[in-house]
Amino acid sequence: MQTILQHAQELVYTLLELMPSVYQKASLNALLGLFLETQGHALPQHTPVKSASSLSRFLNRYGWSTRQVIRAVRQATMAQIAKHPPHPSVPIRLLVDLTTLEKSGKFKHLSTPTESTHEPDPWVRILNAKRGLHVVILYLVVGEWRVPWSFRVWRGKGHPSPAQLACKLLATVPKRLVQGRCVIVQGDTEFGTVEFLNTVRQRSWRGVVGMRANRTLKDGRSIKDLYRHATRGLQVSLTDIDYPVTLSWFWLKRADGKRELRFVVSTYPYSGTYLIRLGRKRWAIEGFFKTAKHQFGLHCFGQGTKLGVYRWLILSLIAYLLAHWMDRWAWFPVLDWKVSCQIARKKLVPSVYWFALLNYLQNSADIAAQFGFEIRIHSLPDWAYQDWCKI
Numbered sequence: 001m002q003t004i005l006q007h008a009q010e011l012v013y014t015l016l017e018l019m020p021s022v023y024q025k026a027s028l029n030a031l032l033g034l035f036l037e038t039q040g041h042a043l044p045q046h047t048p049v050k051s052a053s054s055l056s057r058f059l060n061r062y063g064w065s066t067r068q069v070i071r072a073v074r075q076a077t078m079a080q081i082a083k084h085p086p087h088p089s090v091p092i093r094l095l096v097d098l099t100t101l102e103k104s105g106k107f108k109h110l111s112t113p114t115e116s117t118h119e120p121d122p123w124v125r126i127l128n129a130k131r132g133l134h135v136v137i138l139y140l141v142v143g144e145w146r147v148p149w150s151f152r153v154w155r156g157k158g159h160p161s162p163a164q165l166a167c168k169l170l171a172t173v174p175k176r177l178v179q180g181r182c183v184i185v186q187g188d189t190e191f192g193t194v195e196f197l198n199t200v201r202q203r204s205w206r207g208v209v210g211m212r213a214n215r216t217l218k219d220g221r222s223i224k225d226l227y228r229h230a231t232r233g234l235q236v237s238l239t240d241i242d243y244p245v246t247l248s249w250f251w252l253k254r255a256d257g258k259r260e261l262r263f264v265v266s267t268y269p270y271s272g273t274y275l276i277r278l279g280r281k282r283w284a285i286e287g288f289f290k291t292a293k294h295q296f297g298l299h300c301f302g303q304g305t306k307l308g309v310y311r312w313l314i315l316s317l318i319a320y321l322l323a324h325w326m327d328r329w330a331w332f333p334v335l336d337w338k339v340s341c342q343i344a345r346k347k348l349v350p351s352v353y354w355f356a357l358l359n360y361l362q363n364s365a366d367i368a369a370q371f372g373f374e375i376r377i378h379s380l381p382d383w384a385y386q387d388w389c390k391i
Contacts, residue, residue, distance in 0.1 A: 007079070012349065149169075149173070166187065
């Protein structure tokens with residue numbers, strides 16, 4: 001049976017083979033190494049292997065198949081989970097949430113003129129007092145596996161809402177992954193819509209989502225009216241929903257030290273205490289957002305085309321997945337993303353790690369000269385460079 005390391009190496013080799021030329025293979029290799037540096041600001045000019053202009057052409061212009069890359073990663077992920085499955089009693093949790101990749105500037109290249117008014121329809125918008133690219137992400141928790149499965153960009157008013165985009169993301173979950181298992185779908189209050197809950201229930205899954213305090217019950221009261229007058233785990237009937245849901249609540253301590261009363265509902269009759277535990281587990285996706293942004297540069301896209309932005313986001317999430325696999329392979333007692341990324345660079349993209357080391361030695365030549373040493377680094381001829389690109 002293949003180890004997790006061998007499976008990760010096979011995935012990297014598969015992605016490199018999808019590139020149509022040796023130079024594009026080298027660019028993909030360089031980008032994976034860039035995302036695995038865990039600097040938080042993964043800018044193309046920071047890589048010592050390829051120039052920023054060549055990486056920009058790779059992301060925005062070159063005609064490699066993005067869909068084939070996504071398909072290869074999903075197939076490898078499913079194969080990895082199949083070889084190391086969780087216990088049958090462990091439920092699969094599907095977490096959906098909206099995150100903002102904050103940006104400043106006009107970003108006219110991310111605008112599409114509307115057919116009726118011919119005015120720009122920008123991707124970069126303001127939502128909840130945050131300006132940037134708003135992305136709905138589906139995050140799978142399968143035992144010890146963490147998988148950023150898919151995402152959709154929210155394009156503002158007149159386009160599908162975040163809850164509608166989440167419904168589309170749920171349709172991409174493969175049946176062989178959830179067949180015969182308990183599936184729990186978790187989301188924030190933004191996904192507590194009738195359409196989202198009905199979509200989850202139609203698939204015979206269990207929905208656990210946050211709910212606004214002013215949501216109306218069929219008897220005319222609001223959810224907040226039940227606080228202090230009812231017990232957690234109460235079955236209630238919401239307006240526009242034909243089936244009862246289970247209601248519970250808890251106090252959430254915010255970053256400023258203040259507490260906020262949060263409500264959570266479930267389409268399955270869980271107990272009030274267990275429903276609170278499930279509601280708090282939803283915050284695992286918030287930890288993923290912070291890691292993807294501050295460790296893997298998810299928010300550092302600066303490409304000139306929408307295709308380039310999509311490719312940047314996809315490769316950043318692939319780097320996160322590879323680092324997570326390296327953590328599973330090394331079996332660290334506590335997850336350390338910096339250590340996991342260092343192992344991933346050494347084991348999965350060793351050529352990038354080696355060239356970064358050579359670049360460091362070259363920049364340290366003045367220090368070596370102070371002690372009477374001389375560092376000489378000779379560049380490779382063209383034929384040797386092309387052979388390295390094939391590795």
